Amino acid sequence: MNEIEEIKARNRRVELDKAWETSWTRRLFIGAITYAIAGIWLVWIGDSSPWLKAFVPSGGYILSTLSLPILKNWWSKSRK
Secondary structure, three states: OOHHHHHHHHHHHHHHHHHHHOOHHHHHHHHHHHHHHHHHHHHHOOOOOHHHHOHHHHHHHHHHHHHHHHHHHHHHHHHO
8 A cells, every 4th residue: 555545544544533532423322321320320329319310410421512512613713
């Protein structure tokens, strides 16, 4: 493989990694895992309404990912 083809292949891998980092699939999966772990822990310690309360950390995570693009744009503009 020549050097240009290697660079193109690397660029495709980098673009795919970047797409994964910002994908809704990744966000929802992490939110679901966070919800399950928080729910199990709350059940284990005998808390009241564990599955309802488990929405707090997972919902917080999802909301924080929604604000990141806005924050990134603001930060990028302040650097120019």
